[in-house]
Amino acid sequence: MTRLAALQHAMSPDIAVNLATAERMLATASQQGAKLAVFPEVQLSPFFPVRAGGDASRYAMQKDDPAITALGEMARKHRIVTVANIYFQGRDGERFDASPVFDADGTLLGISKMVHIAHFEKFWEKDYYASGSGFDVYDTAAGKLGIVICYDRHFPESYRACALQGAEIIATPTCNLAGEPLDLFAWEMRVLAMQNSVYSILANRCGVEDDTGYGGHSVIAGPDGSLLAEAGDGETVLFADYDLSERAEIARQRRWLAELKPWLRPETRG
Incomplete structure (x- = not known):
């Protein structure tokens, strides 16, 4: 057995303060x-x-x-695969909601970008973000890791795209408000995990920024759909144990991905 962690915390307007929080929680x-x-x-x-x-x-x-260099150094120092999330600017000036992914030796494996962009009250994201072009899966020291950022999880195809690329674990950095249906979101993660035979990790913000509260209640779900861990509404490092051989056996028994009709696979569709 090895262990997964969702790092639930509040954010400061000061980047240096947030980096100090990251260091403390990774430790x-x-x-x-x-x-x-x-x-x-x-x-x-x-x-x-x-x-x-x-x-x-x-x-x-x-x-x-x-700051990105510092996050990679933290991953290396603590020997832990790390999924960060930042406001990323590409070489052409476009900006994205994006997750740098660091292996346990601090190597930056890639920067995954959110694909579907929300745009409604409290989430005016199209004013800030361009769309990414797909979903990434990385070979890491912790297993094959897919990235699905926040709003993308509401599109089931996002998790399926990662699973079809061999993901064993899918990480979802998110921002859920205190007034949103957090119990429903926990079920959502459980269903996505079950349907794709993966471990799912939703890491949420908490605390209050100006007049807006963030909900916490980060979730880790198992490949059988079980709720392995759920946080409260305050700062916490949420842990759950995982077993990739057990996940593989669940996937073997269910065979849902193996039996998916070829014409439903993204690579066979125009």
Whole structure:
């Protein structure tokens, strides 16, 4: 058995303060034996899309930004596969809600971008984010890891796209408000995990930013749909044990992915 961790915390307007929080929480996760840790959505800033038409350029980071380098160094120091989430600016100037993924040796394996962009009250994300072009799966020291960011999880095809690429674990950094149906979201993660025979990890923000509260209640679900762990509404490092051989046996017995009709597979469709 090895261990997964969702790092649930509140954010400061100060990037340095948020990096210090990241260091502290990764240290705790590593000390408790976690091999994979997942941070909430846009972990280095307040959740700026809560307001339409703002300017969040101070938080936009390119690949060589010192903050991204620091996160990679933390992953290396604590020997833990790390899924971060930042406001990322590509070389062409487009900006994304994106997750840098670091292996346990600190190597940056890639930066996955959110594909579906929300745009409604409290989530004016199209004012800030461009769309990514697909879903990524990485070979890591903790297993084959897929990335599905926040709003993308409401599109079941996102988890299925990762599972069809061989994902064993799927990480979902997110930002859920205190007033949203958090119990329903926990069931959502359980169903996605069950339907795709994967471990799912939803890492949410908590705390209050100006007049908006964030809900916490991060979730880790098993490949059989079981609820392995659920956080409360405060800062916590949420742990659950995982077993990839057990996951493989569940997938073998259910055969849902193997029996999926070829014409439903993305690579066979125009």
